[in-house]
Amino acid sequence: MDSDQITGLYGKVSGLAAPVSAHVSEEQLPEVRIYTVTAEWIQTDLVRNSRLRYAQQWTLIADSNNQKSIRTVLPPGPCSPLSGELLSELSPICGLRAVVRETSSQQLLEIWDRHGLRKSLNLSALNIHGRVYDDTQFGSLSWSECESKLLFVAERSRSSSAETRSGESASRKDRSVYCEDWGEALTSKSVPVLCVVDLHHGEVQVLQGVPQDVSPGQALWAPGSQAVFFVGWYHEPFRLGLKFCSNRRSALFRLSLDGRCECISGDNLSVSCPRLSPDGSTLIYLQGRVFGPHNQCLSVQQLDLSSGKTSTMVDVVSRPQTGEFAGVYEALPSRCWSADGQKVVFSSAVRNWKDVFMVDRGTKKVSSLSDKHQRQVEAADVSDLSKVYGSWKLLTVERDLMVICCSSPNLPPTLRVGFLPSADETVTWRTLQQPVTTFDYLWTVLDVTPTSDEDNQRYPGLDFGAILVKPSRLFCETGTPVVVFVHGGPHSQFPAEWNSTTAGLVELGFAVLMVNYRGSTGFGQDSILSLIGQIGSQDVKDVQRAVMASLQSDKTLDPKRLAVIGGSHGGFLSCHLVGQYPDSYRACAARNPVINAATLLGTSDIVDWRYTSAGFQFSYDNIPNAETLAAMLLKSPITHAAQIKAPVLLMLGGKDRRVSPHQGLELYKVLKSRGSPVRLLWFPEDGHSLSRVDTQVDCFLNTVLWLNQHL
Secondary structure: OOHHHHHHHHHHHHOOOEEEEEEEEEEEOOOEEEEEEEEEEEEEEOOOOEEEEEEEEEEEEEEOOOOOOEEEEOOOOOOEEOOOEEEEEEOOOOOOEEEEEEEOOEEEEEEEEOOEEEEEEEHHHHOOOOOEOOOOOOOOEEEOOOOOEEEEEEEOOOOOHHHHHHOHHHHHHHOOOOOOOOOOOOOOOOOEEEEEEEOOOOEEEEOOOOOOOEEEEEEEEOOOOOEEEEEEEEOOOOOOOOOOOOOOOEEEEEEEOOOOEEEOOOOOEEEEEEEEOOOOOEEEEEEEOOOOOOOOOEEEEEEEOOOOOEEEEEOOOOOOOOOOOOOEOOOOOOOOEOOOOOEEEEEEEEOOEEEEEEEEOOOOOEEEOOOHHHHOOOOOOHHHHHHOOOEEEEEEEEOOEEEEEEEEOOEEEEEEEEEOOOOOOOOOOEEEEOOOOOOOEEEEEEEEOOOHHHOOOOOOOOOEEEEEEEEOOOOOOOOEEEEEEEOOOOOOOOOOOOOHHHHHHHHOOOEEEEEEOOOOOOOOHHHHHHOOOOOOOHHHHHHHHHHHHHHHHOOOEEEEEEEEEEEOHHHHHHHHHHHHOOOOOOEEEEEOOOOOHHHHOOOOOOHHHHHHHOOOOOOOOOOOOHHHHHHHHHOOHHHHHHHOOOOEEEEEEOOOOOOOHHHHHHHHHHHHHOOOOEEEEEEOOOOOOOOOHHHHHHHHHHHHHHHHHHO
């Protein structure tokens, strides 16, 4: 295939829309109850090199005498583009829709009702604060109970009163002062403030009383709307990167509108995702440890607002039993409570899958709500998995109706709904939107056990997993070439879900092996902790062990045509594998890889993880020493660079704050000086995730051409 054909294929697999959020409203008629489901979708458009967002509505008709039984699903309405919308939120009583919109470098707040635009405020022109935060880390938009006020988070205004009094001299003196930010993907966020809009008077107020050493975010109204709850991240003595890091010291606060602020969670903990129960009596939130693994198994805490007592609803799972709940590893959806306030619903990783769970507040029992019998099909018969959803992600639960995004490696994102079950019942799932197309791939899940000499002595008996996706027919008589795809993090996961890179490679005739090595989420906290101090060794051996297991179990794979790809820590492992096992791999493609942990120490936005991953304790006042730097160097791919035989493709983001692009350049220079085949792609405007649409197209195209050339 030529470049245009490869790009066209990538446009096909990456252009399939995926639902990212949803909202449910209901209306009671004499004989039926009407539910309206509004889903927001995102879709990649290669023509515009952008991601489009649009909304679509479905009408569900249920019997009045059996409200949890959907009688009819009417055809959906047309797709409505959501141009320039940064944030939106529906008011619970009157159905008003608040929108923060970007237009011509201005940020507007709009209030819409059934008759059209009711009110519009130019937030930029008011100049009370800086840009409104629309990220998932800090951002929020919350209606007060009386629906006359809105709460949101924005950057503090740079035009302080001190500068105004001092005039031009103060502005000149301070214009080059360094301003800390919150790191990768949050470089425009520095000093967030809580803002309240009075819709009756069209006034915006910045709330006072937030502690000086705290940056507020994830704000919501407290019952009565005379105070707000928020998560505050401590930023002294300096800020550490927040993206993909659930281990930052933070706390839950209550701030009254008259400026009184109190901490309502424990000290020296990491908290996030506060969610208020429907009756306003209980606040739940996620809680974890400070420092250590950058991502971890979290507990769900519940705070009784009348007594002030906190108890654990869902505890950390150290070592789950096979097939059982494995812990909480991701953010709670903004709406996760049952209507009676007795159950909480959420999604989480379970080994190589992603599942949706319900926890009962009274019994604290956690139950899976997905189609269990389908997911437990024996992996030995790969054809049985072709119609199984490997990933279930909760978008919302409102009025006890759950809206879920389901997918698998061969089934693109699908929108499904189902009512919360009563005791001992199962969920009856209804599909609202099938994907435009499905793909004739075969996939299976592998459970891999390390050998005795690869077992972790501190955390013995741990296993891990992998997902093998391959074409349904052989493209070549000698067997199918294998691309080993390694996830980053390292504390993240490859669930059995739709992945456009994997799909594109399989369409081109490659088998793709996605490995969840020890340290991945979904296998319990012990698995995560087992990787601390073992990077560059345990994780490398795990990936190689998974490769050997897949080759032994599937004789259609070609062991002589192996390649490895990955980004961030996945790039780190990819470069390790071609260095430690130089005769196994014939090509490598790495995106923003860690190459030399010692030289990365002073340039990464998460310096704490650089110490922790190598097995050292982090403190803000740490000063590198010879022992630390030597240990980091020994765990790095650069020490194996002389053994690399496979051609290496490097893809680097010029604005990467997590892993400096000079990491990849370091390996590039070493390989080039030795005459080893190496090619480097430089994306000056992209960051660590290489997430721009044009960048992703370029990376896929060059990776495929590199694999075709060397396999």
